[in-house]
Amino acid sequence: MSKIAFIGLGNMGYPMAGHLARLGHSVTVFNRTASRARAWCLEHGGTQAATPAEAAAGADFIMSCVGNDDDLRQIILAKNGVLEGIQPGALLVDHTTVSAALARELAASLAVRSAGFIDAPVSGGQQGATSGQLAIMCGGSSADVERARPVMEGYARAITHMGPAGSGQLTKMVNQICVAGLLEALAEGMYFAEKAGLDVQKVIDVISQGAASSWQMVNRHKTMIAGDYEHGFAVDWMRKDLAICLDEARRLGLELPVTEQVDGRYARVQDMGGGRWDTSSLLAVLKSGR
Ligand SMILES: NC(=O)c1ccc[n+]([C@@H]2O[C@H](COP(=O)([O-])OP(=O)(O)OC[C@H]3O[C@@H](n4cnc5c(N)ncnc54)[C@H](OP(=O)(O)O)[C@@H]3O)[C@@H](O)[C@H]2O)c1
Known part of the structure; x- marks a missing residue:
């Protein structure tokens, strides 16, 4: 010990x-x-x-x-x-x-x-x-x-x-780049399902068994359906992480178009007072029509 x-x-x-x-x-x-x-x-x-x-x-x-x-x-x-x-x-x-x-x-x-x-x-x-x-x-x-x-x-x-030192953080940046686009896609899919008149829970039950499944889909769909975002990983922290990713990308001379766009969507969550909401709250932006 x-x-x-x-x-x-x-x-x-x-x-x-x-x-x-x-x-x-x-x-x-x-x-x-x-x-x-x-x-x-x-x-x-x-x-x-x-x-x-x-x-x-x-x-x-x-x-x-x-x-x-x-x-x-x-x-x-x-x-x-x-x-x-x-x-x-x-x-x-x-x-x-x-x-x-x-x-x-x-x-x-x-x-x-x-x-x-x-x-x-x-x-x-x-x-x-x-x-x-x-x-x-x-x-x-x-x-x-x-x-x-x-x-x-x-x-x-x-x-x-x-x-060497820094490699853990560079890897975490990859994680956040992957998660950002995925969360926007999940929110858009669930928004589409609801507006198309489908039973959103049933949609998730079937598509989470196939190629569209993700940790976010499995662990966040229930709270997203309930519109409950008072938990989890705060949008303020996600924006901090995406700023780190975009900074590093600039240093590497890379464009990350989806990551940049999703960062802007999170700025809207913050405008709605959701800085401490979970990152799955991108659905709230779509529903608010902002
Ligand atoms: N939450 C997640 O799902 C998640 C997942 C992966 C990685 N992370 C990362 O893990 C880190 C922590 O996340 P979290 O969700 O635990 O954040 P959090 O709930 O906001 O906690 C941050 C903690 O750090 C303390 N702190 C902040 N600034 C300090 C300072 N200057 N001096 C002393 N203590 C200070 C805060 O103290 P107070 O109590 O005084 O505020 C608080 O206890 C972040 O970098 C986040 O990006 C989070």
């Missing part, structure tokens, strides 16, 4: 840290909103730290899952950040979806402290975090990935080493 710090107890981090505590690791948590860390400790019996530096002190592994590039910089590099508390030989495993450039920068900053870093963004949603069934794509040295593997297995069903 290891001494582990977990920073960021949001939709994803809260259940992920919970799995580690249940497995018997000694877990210290930090969250910006302290009441959430208190609630986590009451549920799981870990220790609450006052700062990221305090959480990192003495830990073998530091896992982070915060929001975006700025948030990650803040908890690692700012005053009272992880870099101030981390011990030589420790390993930082970041599960946040951020730019590949930041992953490479953090790997270099940690190396100066003789500490390791892997970028380890996840896929599988809140459900995957809760059931411990995430897919994790890792960038860094293979030795560091293998060292972190037994810990990450506490909440993952697949852990793949993709290459």
Whole structure:
């Protein structure tokens, strides 16, 4: 069992840290909103730290899952950040979806402290975090990935080493590019089914057995039919991810026409007040006629 710090107890981090505590690791948590860390400790019996530096002190592994590039910089590099508390030989495993450039920068900053870093963004949603069934794509040295593997297995069903620092984030970009177009297609299909007078549930029941099936179709159609979007992966986060993808594509000199278009559709969800709605809410845009 290891001494582990977990920073960021949001939709994803809260259940992920919970799995580690249940497995018997000694877990210290930090969250910006302290009441959430208190609630986590009451549920799981870990220790609450006052700062990221305090959480990192003495830990073998530091896992982070915060929001975006700025948030990650803040908890690692700012005053009272992880870099101030981390011990030589420790390993930082970041599960946040951020730019590949930041992953490479953090790997270099940690190396100066003789500490390791892997970028380890996840896929599988809140459900995957809760059931411990995430897919994790890792960038860094293979030795560091293998060292972190037994810990990450506490909440993952697949852990793949993709290459040097930043490769995990580049892989996550591919995931988000694939998901964006797919979600718009799913919303358009369901919208079409309803307007054509079909029983949408029956349509999904049959087509999910064939070539059009997807994780989103299987796991999101019921809430889409109900118009319930108060769960899951927030549109604000998706727009953050698509900005990262489009930035990287520009750097590579590539056009991603569908991804760009879907990003614009998500801007409309935000205009409807749906920044925290699940990404399946593209159907709400179609229904609103915006
Ligand atoms: N949700 C999903 O389905 C999903 C799936 C795959 C990947 N991801 C990625 O995983 C990451 C987390 O997603 P999430 O859904 O768990 O987000 P979330 O529910 O918004 O949680 C983010 C957490 O990070 C903390 N945080 C943010 N900025 C911070 C800062 N500057 N200092 C300290 N703590 C800070 C927040 O603290 P507060 O409590 O104070 O807000 C919150 O606990 C994101 O990068 C997201 O893109 C999410």
